[in-house]
Amino acid sequence: MSKETAAPAQSAPELYVSSPGRPPKETTFREWVVVNQIGISLTILAMLLALHNLYPSLRPYTQPFFELSYYDSAANSYVQGWDDVYFVASAVLALTAIRAIAIEWILQPLARCAGLKRKGSVRLAEQGWQALYYGFIWGVGLYLWKNSHYWFDFGAIWDQWPARPLSGLMKWYLLVELSFLIQQIFVIHVEERRKDHYQMLSHHIITSTLLSSAYIYGFYNVSNVVLCLMDIVDFLLPSAKILKYLKFQNACNVAFGIFMSTWFVTRHILYNVLTWSILKNIPAKMPYGCYSGGELTSTNGYPNALAYMFAPFRSLENPICMNGTIKWIFLSFLISLQVLSIVWFAMIVRVAYGVICTGAADDSRSDEEDEVEANIEDATNGSVRLAAKESVSATPVVNDTAPGLDGRRSNGAASMRARGRGRVPFDQSDRKALLGRIGCDKPT
Template identity: 70%
Template sequence: MADVHPERKERNAYLSSGRVKETTFREWVVANQIGISMTTLAMLLALHNLYPSLRPYTAPFFQLSYYNESTDSYVQGWDDIYFVFSAAVALTGIRAIAIEWVMQPIARASGLKRKNAVRIAEQGWMAMYYGFIWVVGLYLWKTSYYWGDFAAMWSQWPARPLSGMMKWYLLVELAFLMQQIFVIHVEERRKDHVQMLSHHIITSALLGSAYIYAMYNVSNVVLCLMDIVDVLLPTAKILKYLKYETACNIGFGLFMSTWFLTRHLIYPVVCWSVYHQLPLNLTYGCYTGATSEFISAEPPNAFAYMLGPYFSLDNPICFNPTLKWMFLGLLLIIEGLSILWFSMIVRVAYGVVCGGNAEDSRSDEEDEAEVEDQPAHSSVHLAAKDGVTVETIEGEAPPGLDRRRSNGTASVRARGRGRVPFDQSDRKALLGRIGCEKPT
């Protein structure tokens, strides 16, 4: 009799002994993302409609707060946190519905096996979200007074009113970052978990602080430069899974070109604008929170002035070289991460162009069979904005590693004779994640 697969033998042992494998809280949350998010929103909506006395407290979850009818504009405030929370919950449910109920069934109906169906669903959600939010951001930038003139980004500071569309755009982008922090903690942890978490925290702190300090313009520009990459990469990945190799190669080339243009040419110009043009167009000092009238050239307190705008719109809003360097430092950290990730991608692309060998000893059918025996867990990470690392673009274990869920170990099964400057199994993983892998 043929040997029984170790995982199947373990499952049979559980059944024969009458024991059922317990589900961890994390696994339960992953399996019930739709139910949890939809139930939370339904409860808030029920309280809002059934109890009119609670509407002042529930309304901020469903609509933008701090509207001024006389100017037809909005300002910031603590109630914006409720909108960010409900938007993050909604994005969690929409993401799970799009992947599990729409994109994955369509992919399976098209004849794809579970592995590629899950991958296409994940990349489809990324392309859908970033494609939509990038169009919104580009529209705001294109119709603004600072289109094509980075120095103009600082000319009207600290004017705090903003349009409803701009406020919605910035809060949804912040909610998406919050949702991604939730995702990387509840779903299976990746090797680059620390890098991803660090990137999300830095980006969230930068976007949130820029929103509080009324720097909407530079936030809009930076987000547009980042989001376009996240539209192109998932599109190239989808073409790869659909076996359109030529279109995939063209898409990947467009992705690399756009990455270099937006993140390493235009983005440094934005950083230079913060360093050089901001002091020329923005007078250092303190302004009234409500009317933006100049008060004094020196902050009243060396530390408290930085926290004042966080607590109340009526508190003075101040800006000096210290705050400039804090904002610029966070922007440069993100640029440093982008340079690191881009160098990894270029390294792999160079190996492909030079004809390096990256084949895997296992056939596609064997790899599919292993995946079919395991439950599919959808996972979506920020690609370029979260750092297009080779570990997070596709959200899977590197090919050549046979993961055993029973003991958490992995055995390396990759071979190859390609003349490349790093390990073949690692190179195989890199190729698969940027769309350059071809089936052997």
């Protein structure tokens, strides 16, 4: 063979790609963590438990991982402190293992038994875990709120501040909620990145910062109310998605309507009433100044520059001060959460309004994830035709990561993605198409 006609030598990467019997792609660290999260979490917890049981001299160091710290037997109550960080760390590991076990060993096999394919079973399992956790933790929070002195009396929330003792159940509830938020930050980074990654990351960071700061400052009551108002919505949305995946169309339609109504009432009415109570009742019921041992010791709310803000974080013995600056720091976090909720709810309303009133929906959250079917068989002009023919079926699927609505369409091998803000036309008279756009049916 001549030099001109000889095939060029292939580099190692080219041979790797072109070889039909190439080895599997090398696993990244992120993928390894996802696959082994059960083993990693349980191994660390087992090691801590072994040290706790086999070496009694180490129990003062290992006990905070498994038990609530700072118990006052005389008052039968708890206070907060830095040892609570160990409990949060072990709870993050436990929640990681429980979530993976529930999804991979229980919920996904049940979804397969219900007739769902691999992708659908994974999605149902993920939503099932969300529904299980939020249903349970919301029940605990509602029990604490219902049996409190501030049940639907937002002004009474501030009556006992800055009393720092709290019940064991309240402390466990707040620390588990904080652990779940931290664990969610881990989940959205190690698993496949979603369209609203940064919105969810911002939400979890703001909420975890707000909750941990409120815990240190003794704002247990307001934390309980805020979490109850948030968690009910996070329970209803995955419940509606589960009904959708199981093809309970009418039930999904009803559940989605309940979800939207509950979202509006809890996150945009009651939440704002709570925010207004902070503006109104501080300093009316919570006079500005510094408190020590629950007593007002100084009316000077600015004792030494900014150091007073971090004094409660350093030691329980340090005073807690309240003034306009601290008030507005907490308010800014609450308002930030409200802004995120408004953005998400506006997207939901926009899609629902477009479907019901115009017969076409323009979902601004769908730039990255919407898959519009395209036929590329026209080789003469290289044009791309959208698969809008009757012979092509489209199956919208509700977005699994945040309270918006994304449509997904697939068409086998001869299809491609086309991203953009274009409207997706469909027949308004087709009831299945309408339900499909809100995530309750699969239109054909």
